[in-house]
Structure formats: structure tokens, C-alpha cells
Amino acid sequence: MTPSVTIVIPTYNRALVLPQAIEAALGQSHPKTTVMVVDDGSQDETRAIIARYADHPGFVGVSLAGNIGTAQAKNVGIALSTTDAITFHDSDDLPHRDKVMRQARVLGNETIGAHPCLNWRLAGREPETRIQVGGVLSHHELILPDGERVEIRRTLSLVDDFFPNLQMAAGVPGDWTHVNSGLFHRSVFDRLGGFLDCIEEDREFRNRLIMAGEVLWVIPEILLTKIETPDSLTQLGATDYDSPRRIADRKRVWDAVGRWFATREVDPVPIDLSGITIRSCTNPALCDRAALSGMTPLREQVA
Template structure:
């Protein structure tokens, strides 16, 4: 059965780009798709943008009372979503209209099995048994601020933190398979938790999936365009790839890989939203009511 999907779009002060991201998400060909924008305490016109879509039957606008960071904004979306599967699009992402449908059909394929030619016991599975794919990734393209277009097709980068010795002829540094926009079965979050509160949250989540033996499927086609702008996290001086903050976060990720090699244990990251407050939610009926009540402790309102 093809799973229902929530597209979670965390955003902060990107009102100038947000409408095209919302339209692209709502325009996905997969009919069972809900779009949830989590406004991470924006100070611009993001609230006005969300109000435009308040009556759309498949749109949820969640406004947080303060800025908590991308990882926690994603965790809010995970907690509030009610669908079978979840994907994450940035506010500067333009997905192909069939991206989610293609991913969902793989995720819902019940005929995928553990072929006996591979050593499935290393990941805790028996040969010739059914497999639930945990995440479906795609290739993507990147439009840089200077207009350069880069095609990202290197699946080897899924394990670059584990085997850097295999990267020597793999291409330009930063040429990676985009984990953030993968479609993930909800059971993955039940087992492994949500995102670690850091700016390397995608890398850390990717590594946790691999260490836990989750099954990852890569569709070898470009189904997403990412448009990087100077105010994005990977371009801004405080959070770019050479910034002290990102270097420190990456070291945390590498330390976790080192612990896994030594112990083969994977620690889940519980979703802790005790410090998060929601200012408003346009469609509580499309949200997990229990999570909504727990997260908000509403000092303000839920529309």
C-alpha cells in the first residue's frame, strides 16, 4: 500500500522564498500528501504567507513562539504529523512534481526482499524475508549563489564518515547524496528518535540510520533542485562548512561514529520539545492532537 506522506518545511525568515516551496510541495502528484510548514519564530512576513494557505485542505501552518533551530523545528513536525511517512524539504527546495510519489511507491513496495546473495544477517535480517525500506533518497541538483549548477549523484557519500579512505577519487568535496529530503517510514523515528539539536543534524541522522542497519534505497535520478542563497546556513559565515560551530558539530558526529565502531551500539535521540511553544496552528485537525497539546501548553492560541 502506498503510504500517506507529510512534507515538513522548516523555515526561518525566508518569506521571499517560501511561497514557491509551498506551491511545489502542494503540487506533488502523490494525492495523499500533507504539507506542514514549521515557522521557527520568523520576524519577517512568514506569518502572512502561512495565512494565505490556511484554508487549504492539505496544508498545516505551525508558528513557533521562538527560534529553536532547524533540528527542533523538524522534530516539531515529526511529533505533529499523522501520516505513514515523512519527508523534509527546505524553504529553498523545488522538488520534481513526482518526487514524493516515486519515493512513496518504493517505501510501500511489499515485494522487496532480502536476496540470499547478500549477507543480510549483518543488519539483523534473514535472507529471503520481506524488507521494509526505511528511507528512500534521490539524487539532486544544486544552484549556487553565483549561478553555477552542480549535479549531485554520488551515493558513495552515504558512508563518507565511516570510510573516508574511499573518497579519494569521488569528486568535489561536498558532493553528497541529500539525506534531508529522503522519504522516511514513520517506524524509523519510532526506533531511532528525531534529529539531534545541531546544524549537522542531517549528517548525524544519516549516520544513525546506517549504524542501526536501516534499509536505504536510492532513486538514481535528479528529483530535487536546491537553490542556495547567501543567507542560507551553508553560505552564512557563522554556519558555513568552515565555521567553528559547524566544525564542532561535525566532530560530535564523528565521535558518535567512533563509539559505534567500538561498541556497535546506537543510541536513539528522543524528541524532547519541553522548551518549545507553539504560537498558532492553522489546522489542528490534521495534527496529532496528543502531541499538539503536549508541545504547546498553550499560553497563546491554536487557531
């Protein structure tokens, strides 16, 4: 059965680009799609934009009282969603109309099996048994601030933290398969938890999936356009690829891979929302009520 999907869009002070991301998400061809924007304490017009869509039956606008960071905003989306699968789009992402539908059909395919030509026991599975795909990725493209269009198609980059020796002839560093916009089966989060609170949260989550033996399926087509702007995280001096903060987080990720090589153990990342204050929620009927009630409410609370 084709799974229902929540598109989680974490956002912080991106009011100028957020409407097009919401429109593209609401315009997905997959009929069982919920769009959840998690406003991470924005100080611009983000809440006014969310209010425009408050009456849409497939839209949820969650406003947090303070800025908790992208990783934790994604964790809020995981905890509040009630669908079979979850994908994460940035506020400058434009998914192609059939992106979610194509990913969902792969995730719901019950005929995928562990072919005996591969060493499935190494990933904790038996040959000739059914496989539940954990995540479905696709290729994507970037539109850079100077107008350059870059196609991102290097699937080999999924294991660059494990086998850097394989990357030498693979193209320009940073030419990666985008994990953030993958569609993930809910059971993956049940097993492995959510996102680690750092700015390399996608990379760390990708590595945890691989180390835990989750099955990742790649659709070898461009199904997402990312519009990079000067205020994107990868463009800002404080958080770009050469920033001290990102370098420190990258070392943290590499250290975790080193521990896995030594122990073959994978620690889940529990989702803890106890210290997070929610300002408002436009459509609580589409949210997990237990998770919603577990977050500290403000007086304006849930609409």
C-alpha cells in the first residue's frame, strides 16, 4: 500500500522564499500528503505567511516560541506527524510535482526482496526475504546565487565518510546525493531516533542509516530543485562548509563512524521535546496529540 506522507519544512526567517516552497509542497501529485511548516522562532513575516494557509485541509503550521535550530525543528516535525512516512524540504526547496508520489510508491513496494547475489547477512538480513526500504532518495539540482545551475548526481557520496579513498575520481567535493529530501519510513525513526542537534544533522543521520543496515533506494533522476540564496546556511560565513562550527560538527560525525568501525554499534538519537515551547498550531487534528501536549504551550497555544 502506498504510504501517507508528511512534508516537514523547517524554516527560520525565510519569509521571502517560504511561500514558493509551501506552494510546491501542497502541489504534490501524491494524494495522501500533509505539509507541515515548523517555524523555528522566526522574527520576520513567517507567521503571517503560515496564516495564509491555515484553512488548507492538508496544511499544518507550527510556530515555536524560540529558535532551537534546524535539527530540533525537524524532530518536532517527526514527533507531531501521524503519517506512514516523512520527508524534509528546506524553505528554498522546490520539489518536482511527482517527487513524493514516486518516492512513496517505492517505499510501499511489497515485492522488493533480498537477492542472494548480495551479502545481505552483513546488513542483518536473510537472502530471499522481503525488504522494507527505509529511505528513498533522488538526485537534485542547485540554482546558485550567481545563477549557475549545478546537477547533483553522485550516489557514491553516500559513503564518503566511510570510504574516502573511493571519492578521488568521483568529481568535485560536495557533489553529493541529497539526504535531507529523502522519504523515510516511520519505522526508521522508531528504530534510530531523530536528528542529532548539530548543523551536520543530515550527514550524521545518513551515516546512522547506513551503519544500522537500513535499505536506501536511489531514484536516479532530478526530482528537486534547491534555490540557494545568500542567506542559505551553506552560504553564510558562520555555517558554510569552511566555518569552524561546521568543521567541528564534521569531526563529530567522523568520530562516530570511527567508533562504528571499531564496535559495529549504532546508538539511536532520542527525540526530546520537553524543553521546547510551542506558540501555535494551525491544524492540531493532523498532529499527534500526545506529542503536541508534551510541548510547553504559551497562552495563545493551539488554534
